[in-house]
Amino acid sequence: MAMSNITGSFQLMKSLNRSLVLNKIRSAGAVSRAEIAKETKLTPPTVTKLVGELIESNLVKESDMGTSKGGRKPVLLTINDRQFFAIGLDVGARKIRGVLTDLNAKEIVNDQVDLHKDISSDELTMLMIKMIKSLITVSNVKKEQIVGVGVGMHGIVDNEKGVARFAPSYHLREIPIKDSLKEAVNLPVFVENDAKAMALGELWFGAGRGFDNLICVNVGVGIGAGIIFNNRLYHGNNSVAGEVGHTIIDLNGRKCSCGSYGCLQTVAGGDSIAERAIRELSFGRKSLLMNKTSTRDEISGELIYQCAIEGDELSQDILSETGKYLGIGMTNMINLMNPAKLIIGGGVSKADNFILDPLKEVVSKKALTDEVKNTDITKSELEDRATVIGAVTIVLADLFTPDLLNLK
Amino acid sequence: MAMSNITGSFQLMKSLNRSLVLNKIRSAGAVSRAEIAKETKLTPPTVTKLVGELIESNLVKESDMGTSKGGRKPVLLTINDRQFFAIGLDVGARKIRGVLTDLNAKEIVNDQVDLHKDISSDELTMLMIKMIKSLITVSNVKKEQIVGVGVGMHGIVDNEKGVARFAPSYHLREIPIKDSLKEAVNLPVFVENDAKAMALGELWFGAGRGFDNLICVNVGVGIGAGIIFNNRLYHGNNSVAGEVGHTIIDLNGRKCSCGSYGCLQTVAGGDSIAERAIRELSFGRKSLLMNKTSTRDEISGELIYQCAIEGDELSQDILSETGKYLGIGMTNMINLMNPAKLIIGGGVSKADNFILDPLKEVVSKKALTDEVKNTDITKSELEDRATVIGAVTIVLADLFTPDLLNLK
DNA sequence: AGATTTTAATTAAGTGGCATAAAAATGAAA
DNA sequence: TTTCATTTTTATGCCACTTAATTAAAATCT
Incomplete structure (x- = not known):
């Protein structure tokens, strides 16, 4: 199908404007009809009518009066959050x-x-x-x-x-x-x-508010990305888009569960963190991890995050290395998709900045242009509730x- | 800005429908008003009116009569391609x-x-x-x-x-x-x-007709991608999107002109093809390339394509290797963006299938799911005119x- | 305090562009 | 020739918006 196959119609017009008004109320928290009109470029009567219908359907309610700006006080509208x-x-x-x-x-x-x-x-x-x-x-x-x-x-x-x-x-x-x-x-x-x-x-509710083009990466055992274009999720042709964990960054790397070699996941996924710790310990390096565990199986990403925060050098080194590898994957993604914002979530949120800082450093060194080197990268705000x-x-x-x- | 900030209005409605009609005529080559109405779900009177305006503005013209399907013959409309x-x-x-x-x-x-x-x-x-x-x-x-x-x-x-x-x-x-x-x-x-x-x-005019979500990769000295989502070019936040040539696929690879190490470009870009040939020749391998050149500087991608087509084994091997590396880069891109179609263009078009076949093979082996393994990959149709x-x-x-x- | 100004919201009338219905145009089939 | 099918146009209605005017309510000025 070529083209923006959108047939203009009255329904479309109305739905568009209804959504526009509804969303303005939602994202603002509380706004007056007058302000909605100003910001949406709809006329006051139109806004009045649409708001009326939204109130009718119980989605919106009138709440407090706003403060006057030299005239009649505005009636503030909010989402009727006790109804649905x-x-x-x-x-x-x-x-x-x-x-x-x-x-x-x-x-x-x-x-x-x-x-x-x-x-x-x-x-x-x-x-x-x-x-x-x-x-x-x-x-x-x-x-x-x-x-x-x-x-x-x-x-x-x-x-x-x-x-x-x-x-x-x-x-x-x-x-x-x-x-x-x-x-x-x-x-x-x-x-x-x-x-x-x-x-x-x-x-909608976290670090991505105000952006309309971002990527959010979930770093856990696997590494997946959610891609937002034009305020919408991008799924790709078979809902597979975002599999950044299985992008290959090391041609001669280790075998991944997917069968390929050198996937990002093999060097920056949750399992690789624990494995790296076990290897380092087997080389005889000292670490808090030794005191806190009795068998290898007890060594987990979470524990390493914990130890890093408590000042354990080995744990910090491991997370730093993970961050660097992750940074390579993120750089690739940034060079390819140039998002306005990159949000790192998943277990990593618990690792304080031990992963995020080296990640950012790699991006700022390796991304292609000055602008993308400075891509806005933060960790998830919603953390484990994301x-x-x-x-x-x-x-x-x-x-x-x-x-x-x-x-x- | 949160939200599809689109204000519904009469202008929008009309522009939408005007574009819809205009594009139907363009993409079909020649259609009747009745058919446009059917396909766009606009009503016949609306189509008549919009077509009238398009004819008025000289963008569209009435051409031949179509064949009757048991009633009045349709008047076929075409783009007025001698006017603009x-x-x-x-x-x-x-x-x-x-x-x-x-x-x-x-x-x-x-x-x-x-x-x-x-x-x-x-x-x-x-x-x-x-x-x-x-x-x-x-x-x-x-x-x-x-x-x-x-x-x-x-x-x-x-x-x-x-x-x-x-x-x-x-x-x-x-x-x-x-x-x-x-x-x-x-x-x-x-x-x-x-x-x-x-x-x-x-x-619009090549291998991507009928798709609304595709990636077209231009393989030359550099390797750049054009990303199409919803029938539109995707630029990213700073117009940098698509720089697949500078995605890192080999952590221990050679230094790239961008300063990073192991960029796709260093192993699959035009220069790397010639370099690989020179290296192989220096190891004493026989090749048509020797007969056709007197100095190293004469060895170019084009020449290698030519020799490969003429049956030169070394050239074919080199292109095959290039195709494999390119395949890694394409696999990464496919896993990340899952396009409906991938078009390979640039110099590669001249390399027959010596590059494309190994590329496809790598994708079919390394991409994540069965569906993306079978991603539709073809070479550019417009070739050097693309x-x-x-x-x-x-x-x-x-x-x-x-x-x-x-x-x- | 009362008059004036400003802002907010509603009401009333008008308009643009699409839809529905019906008719006209044209040709194939009976 | 009549009937039916298809394409296109004409006439009318309707929807959702806009513009203009009105009401409401508060701040500011005299």
């Missing part, structure tokens, strides 16, 4: 987290459950359903008030079909999450890759900014 | 090519001029202006009939300002192409990086699909 709610699930390698939030993604209740490695598709689905039901029960919210369920799932996800194509942590394939949950709880369900959910979460809030955000995005222009 | 024209320039490392085409990008006249390595900004600009004027004179087209000038420029280009930020081939910086040309010829001027122009050219036709296409894109929705 959204549910988000973060289906990670070792546990499922869940939250039920209001329309500002403010948490009302949360829940979590541990997973075992050899869980089956049915068990997993069942746990998700159970959690959704529990969140609803505990929060004491009516089901009609819930606008949808978002799922941030690790691995390869087909977001259109709502299927987890491949979940490496439990070696499961083709889990029909959307269909299963939809049938069980009778709510709209959205399924998305965890890094993509995270990116959307950071865009994916679950991101999952909620998928639901909110559908509510607040429906994809009117059928951009893929 | 566009100019494209390809400012390469060693020469400038220019074309003047009709609105279907069909060449009317062309021109080219050689450049010397130490050319100045003023000289370069002067040559461009001279060529534009010459194209107009020779074609005998009135200046009012020319809708604009597009420039595909190698190196780093700021397309918004129309400035060539850095042109590595002649070590020039900050050439204000747009302003200079605009002043001299008094026509709308668009300046774009060569790979990006190429991508747009292939999208950039210059792409330059024309920038002008046409502005005419046919103005950026109504201010997507960046």
Whole structure:
């Protein structure tokens, strides 16, 4: 299909403006009709009408009076955040987290459950359903008030079909999450890759606010990226976009779980951190890690973060090296996609700046032009809640900014 | 700015539909009003009206009658391709090519001029202006009939300002192409990086027709990519997007002109091909290359392509190796961006399949999922005209699909 | 304090551009 | 020749916006 296949119509016009107004209210927190008119370039009568409909549908409410600027006081409008709610699930390698939030993604209740490695598709689905039901029960919210369920799932996800194509942590394939949950709880369900959910979460509620073109990288055992163009998630042609962990940065590197050699993941993924520590220790290097563990298996990324913060030199060195490798991967990504902002999330958030600083240094040395050398790089603001809030955000995005222009 | 900041209005509605109709005519070649209505989901009266205005403005004309399907014969509409024209320039490392085409990008006249390595900004600009004027004179087209000038420029280009930020081939910086040309010829001027122009050219008139999400890679001395999302060029935050030649694939690789080590360009760029040949010859390997050259300096990419086609084993081996390295870079790009189509252009087009086959093989082995392993990869259809036709296409894109929705 | 000015929001009327319905044009098929 | 199918145009209506005028309410000026 060539072209921006968008047919202009009255519905489009109205939907566009409705979204515009709704989103202005959402992103501003509280605005008057007059200000909306000014900022959206809609006329006051139009804004009045649209706001009226939004109030009618209970999405928006009039709240306080604003301060006068020399005339009549403005009536401030806010999202009616006690009327509707959204549910988000973060289906990670070792546990499922869940939250039920209001329309500002403010948490009302949360829940979590541990997973075992050899869980089956049915068990997993069942746990998700159970959690959704529990969140609803505990929060004491009516089901009609819930606008949808978002799922941030690790691995390869087909977001259109709502299927987890491949979940490496439990070696499961083709889990029909959307269909299963939809049938069980009778709510709209959205399924998305965890890094993509995270990116959307950071865009709306975290470090990405105000940007419309960013990349958020989830560094854990795997390394995935969520790419945002024009305020929307970019999925690519087969929902595979963002697999930065499997970009090759070392032709002669070690074999990766994907079969290739020298993937970023093999030198900067969570497992590689622990392996590097074990190797260094076997060379006889001293470290706090020795005092805190009795067997090799106890050495984990988290522990190394902890020790680094406590001043352990080996741990710091390891994280620094990880940061450098990660920096290479990020530089490649920056040279290719030139995002306005790069957000680093996942376990790394816990590693203070031991990873981030060397990462930034590599980018500032190796990226191509002065402008991209200075790419704005920060760590996740939502930290370990990024994916679950991101999952909620998928639901909110559908509510607040429906994809009117059928951009893929 | 959060959100699809698009205000719905009557103008928007109309522009959207006007573009929709215009583009349907352009991409179909010849269609009836009825068919346009069917395909665009506009109503027949609306199409009649919009077509009337397009005919009025001389962009569209009624051509032949179509064949009846059991009723009145349809009147076929076509782009009025003898009324308006566009100019494209390809400012390469060693020469400038220019074309003047009709609105279907069909060449009317062309021109080219050689450049010397130490050319100045003023000289370069002067040559461009001279060529534009010459194209107009020779074609005998009135200046009012020319809708604009597009420039595909190698190196780093700021397309918004129309400035060539850095042109590595002649070590020039900050050439204000747009302003200079605009002043001299008094026509709308668009300046774009060569790979990006190429991508747009292939999208509209080459191997990319029918896709709305593709990457076109220009393999020459440098390796640049033009990224198309939603039928539009993606520039990134500083117009730097697409610099795949400077993505690092070999941590321990050779130093690149950019200062980093192991950039794709160092193992798959044009220079590396010649260097590899020289090295192999110095090891005493036999080759047609020996017969065709007297000094090392004569060994070039082109010559190697030629020898490979003539059956020279060494040349074939070298190209195969180049293809493998290029395949790594392409795999990384595919894993990151998951394009629907990958087009390989530049000098490589002349290398037959000696590069493309190993490239595809690497992708099919190393890309992450089955779907992306099978990414549609072909070589450029427009071949050495890709950039210059792409330059024309920038002008046409502005005419046919103005950026109504201010997507960046 | 009262009049004036400023800002906010609503009401009323007008307009642009698309849709629906019907008709005209034209040709194939019965 | 009549009937039917398809293409295109004409006439009318309607939707969602805009412009202009009005009401509301507060700050500032005299």
